Amino acid sequence: MSPVALRDEELMRRAIALSLEHSRAGDCGPFGAVIAKDGRIIAEGWNRVVATADPTAHAEVTAIREACRVLGTHALRGCVIYTSCEPCPMCLAAIYWARLDAVVYANTREDAAAIGFDDAFLYAQVALPPEARALRFTRLLGDEARAAFEAWAQNPLKVAY
Numbered sequence: 001m002s003p004v005a006l007r008d009e010e011l012m013r014r015a016i017a018l019s020l021e022h023s024r025a026g027d028c029g030p031f032g033a034v035i036a037k038d039g040r041i042i043a044e045g046w047n048r049v050v051a052t053a054d055p056t057a058h059a060e061v062t063a064i065r066e067a068c069r070v071l072g073t074h075a076l077r078g079c080v081i082y083t084s085c086e087p088c089p090m091c092l093a094a095i096y097w098a099r100l101d102a103v104v105y106a107n108t109r110e111d112a113a114a115i116g117f118d119d120a121f122l123y124a125q126v127a128l129p130p131e132a133r134a135l136r137f138t139r140l141l142g143d144e145a146r147a148a149f150e151a152w153a154q155n156p157l158k159v160a161y
Contacts, residue, residue, distance in 0.1 A: 005039030011082040012106060014041065019059070019084035022046040029117065031059035033083040035067040035076065035100070042079060043067035059083060060091035064098045074161055075099045085112050088119040089126050097161075 006014075011034050018032025029047040036042060045063030049055055060083050067076055076098045085107040087095060095103055109119060121134075130137035152158055 006036065006041070007039070008082070008104060011036050011039075011041070011080075012084075012104060014044070015059075015082045015084045016106060018044055018046045027051040030115075031083070031085055033059040033063040033081055035063050035079050035081050037071075037076075037079045042070055056090065058088065058091050060087050061094050064094055064100075068098070077101065080104060085109070085117075088117075089122045 015032045015034045018034070019030045020032075022028045022032065023030035027048075028051055029049065031047040033045045034041055034043070035045075043063050043066035045059045045061070045066060047059045048057040048062055051057075060081060063081065063083075064076065067079060068074055077100075079100050080102045081095060081100050082104045083091075084105070086105045086109045087103065088109075092103075109123075112118070113120065125133050125135075130139075
């Protein structure tokens, strides 16, 4: 955790430094992220997809996981994520689920597409109904699965998120 409050530019420069440092190492893509609360760094992350053989290990996701661990919560209200590139659809969803207050980014998705990280297809797929997507979606045993939803809805101990 950063001992002093930093300005937006300093926090973004740290995210950029992480992206540069780790892309030069050759074990990841050129993406870095920092999560700050009250101008203090809570967590850092960088793309670790290849290094961990985990396609979800994007910079934003690794930073979110670390921030949640550090703060002991799944909700990062009051925090801002600084990311070296506009988030892909997966990271954007994770940011919303984590309840971050804001996203500050440097490179655009068009910049990422120019070097081979084109997620326009994913953005388009998300907007389609399941039966129209490029990947086959098959619904199976919905009635049986609904029992878990009903049990959760009726559980007085549930933690809504």
